[in-house]
Amino acid sequence: xxxxxxxxxxxxVVIGIHSAKFPNERSKGNLYNAVRRYEIDHPVINDxxxxxxxxxxxxxxxxxxFVDPTGKVVGKHEGExxxxxxxxxxxxxxxxxxxDKTLKRSSRYFPPPLSVSESLSYPGKVLADNTSxxxxxxxxxxxxxxxxxxxxxxxxxxxxxSTALTDGSFTGSAFNHPQGLALKENKVYVADTGxxxxxxxxxxxxxxxxxxxxxxxxWPTTNIAKGTNISLNSPxxxxxxxxxxxxxxxxxxxxxHMNLTNDDIGPYAGTGQESIVDGPLHVANLAQPSGITSDxxxxxxxxxxxxxxxxxxxxxxxxxxxxxxxxxFVFGDVxxxxxxxxxxxPLGVTCQQGYLYVADTxxxxxxxxxxxxxxxxxxxxxxxxGLKDGVGLEAEFSEPSGLSIAGDDLYIADTNNHVIRKANIxxxxxxxxxxxxx
Numbered sequence: 489x490x491x492x493x494x495x496x497x498x499x500x501v502v503i504g505i506h507s508a509k510f511p512n513e514r515s516k517g518n519l520y521n522a523v524r525r526y527e528i529d530h531p532v533i534n535d536x537x538x539x540x541x542x543x544x545x546x547x548x549x550x551x552x553x554f555v556d557p558t559g560k561v562v563g564k565h566e567g568e569x570x571x572x573x574x575x576x577x578x579x580x581x582x583x584x585x586x587x588d589k590t591l592k593r594s595s596r597y598f599p600p601p602l603s604v605s606e607s608l609s610y611p612g613k614v615l616a617d618n619t620s621x622x623x624x625x626x627x628x629x630x631x632x633x634x635x636x637x638x639x640x641x642x643x644x645x646x647x648x649x650s651t652a653l654t655d656g657s658f659t660g661s662a663f664n665h666p667q668g669l670a671l672k673e674n675k676v677y678v679a680d681t682g683x684x685x686x687x688x689x690x691x692x693x694x695x696x697x698x699x700x701x702x703x704x705x706x707w708p709t710t711n712i713a714k715g716t717n718i719s720l721n722s723p724x725x726x727x728x729x730x731x732x733x734x735x736x737x738x739x740x741x742x743x744x745h746m747n748l749t750n751d752d753i754g755p756y757a758g759t760g761q762e763s764i765v766d767g768p769l770h771v772a773n774l775a776q777p778s779g780i781t782s783d784x785x786x787x788x789x790x791x792x793x794x795x796x797x798x799x800x801x802x803x804x805x806x807x808x809x810x811x812x813x814x815x816x817f818v819f820g821d822v823x824x825x826x827x828x829x830x831x832x833x834p835l836g837v838t839c840q841q842g843y844l845y846v847a848d849t850x851x852x853x854x855x856x857x858x859x860x861x862x863x864x865x866x867x868x869x870x871x872x873x874g875l876k877d878g879v880g881l882e883a884e885f886s887e888p889s890g891l892s893i894a895g896d897d898l899y900i901a902d903t904n905n906h907v908i909r910k911a912n913i914x915x916x917x918x919x920x921x922x923x924x925x926x
Contacts, residue, residue: 492574493530498593499582504532507541509549510819510833512850518873518887521904525610525629554581557590570705606906607925608634613725613836613890614908615669615676616899623899624676625908625923626666626890633666633678633689638894640908640921646689646696653683653703661696663687668725668780668890670733672748677733679723686715686723686735686746700746700753708740708760715751720744724778725836725890727787729802736777736789743777743789743800757800757808764794764815769801772808775816779836779847779890783859788844790834795819797837797846797857811844811862821851821871826862831855836891836901845898845913847888854888854900854911868911868918875905875920883918885909 493502508514513522514536523532535541544553547566554563554577563577585591609629616623616638625634632647644658652662664682671677676689677699685701699715706719722739728748734756735744742758757769758777765773779790787800788811796813800806812829820830836847844857846864853869867880874884890901893913900909902920911918 489574490527491571492578495575496578496582498595499591500578502530504528504530505535505540506532507535507538507546507549509817510850512832512852512887515873518904521610521887525903527629556581557585557592570707607923608906608908610903610906611890611901611908612665612667612681612903613669613679614892614899614901615671616892616894616897617671618894620671623908624669624671625901626669626678628665628667628681628903631663631665633663633669633676634923635691636923638897640923642923642925644694645925651682653680653685653698655687655697656695658694658696668723668736670726670728672728677726677728679726679735681722681724681738684720684722684739686720686726686733699751705739708742708755708758710755712752712754715746715753718753725780725789727780727782729782729784734780734782734787736780738776738778738792741774741776743774743780743787756804762793762816764791764796764798764810764813766798766808766810768807769804774798774808779834781838781844783839788837788839788859790837790846792833792835792849795831795833797831797834797844811857811859812864821848821853823855823865824863829857829862829864831864835889838891838893838898840893840913845891845893847891847900849887849889849903852885852887854885854891854898867913867916873904875902875907877909877918877920879918880916883909883911 552565556562612628613626623636635644636642646658647663650662651664654662663680666678667681668679674691678687680687688699701720706721723735724738725736731748733746737744741762743756745756746753758774761773762775763773775793777789778792791798794813797811799809819832822830831848832850835849846855848855852873856867857864869885873886876884886904888900889903892899898911902909908921
């Protein structure tokens with residue numbers, strides 16, 4: 489949409505109507521953070537009571553309503569549109585309304601970007617490595633990857649901070665809202681979400697190269713291709729097993745797989761249809777997978793739009809199974825067994841010794857799920873959005889999105905607080921890391 493707004497700055501007015509599916513999204517404060525996080529510069533109306541939704545007979549997220557210069561609704565589209573398709577629609581409307589003399593051009597005001605003074609800006613994901621004693625942070629809205637010690641001392645900053653798809657040195661390269669990270673020996677792999685690309689950071693050479701994606705949004709597919717010969721759709725998180733890179737492809741509602749030896753990449757699980765359907769990998773349906781991890785036997789992923797945690801067999805003849813979660817419109821904040829448990833839009837997951845640790849993002853909590861019993865319990869956070877250290881349920885978070893574990897410590901990307909938190913899984917002590925840029 490941003491490219492469309494820029495191209496038709498004098499012809500097009502965009503007004504966002506936020507009719508929230510999840511209770512957490514109805515909060516004015518949480519909506520404000522979302523507008524800042526996604527750098528939206530057009531007006532956004534908080535339709536918390538679904539009044540506008542009902543007046544325009546909306547049935548799907550997103551819904552695009554096309555309104556002519558006189559205020560008459562002339563078109564409607566449910567679901568996403570490619571830039572090319574939307575550009576074609578808008579260009580035809582501009583030509584038509586130019587012809588009938590109803591289009592009045594004007595200069596549109598673009599407000600300056602909202603500044604964030606913190607050392608981090610909406611960090612999305614984090615990766616802790618006990619071997620190298622390094623912490624890798626997706627500093628998402630600064631368009632950078634930070635490399636620190638496990639106690640938060642900055643060692644390197646990767647990326648210029650510009651919003652672009654540029655390979656090169658640590659200082660000369662550029663990302664577009666990076667998210668998930670995976671480490672193999674001296675290389676860090678980055679889900680460069682806004683660029684629809686996978687990037688490789690070489691820690692020895694101090695370089696960044698693009699290994700998959702073309703910088704344009706793709707759509708669900710069954711094709712296998714070489715990395716830079718295929719378009720991706722919002723890769724959100726990564727995990728790596730030997731030479732296999734697995735990708736939570738949020739935009740296409742699929743899991744993808746890339747062989748790092750031969751650069752072949754393509755879908756691993758999911759048809760591309762948004763729903764929750766278990767079964768064989770190639771016929772299962774997912775809904776915005778946004779976090780992924782593995783215990784080398786299974787992949788585990790946070791299926792955000794279904795508020796579910798699910799597993800995928802590493803045998804390509806295997807199945808997708810749901811550990812907790814029910815449906816696109818079944819969510820909440822309830823601990824307990826598989827049937828009782830309710831999450832609200834989880835974005836992060838990591839595993840250790842038979843347990844899954846989940847960033848239950850919209851509940852502002854961290855939860856633990858036994859893989860064997862499928863029983864869920866809250867271990868950190870009281871459910872109130874805030875920034876408060878303490879023991880276990882005393883702590884407060886604000887939309888935690890990414891998790892990684894090293895030793896006894898869980899590292900948390902506490903996104904709306906612009907910080908990284910550390911939580912000991914035995915003492916349950918939660919502290920806020922002091923990460924200061926030089």
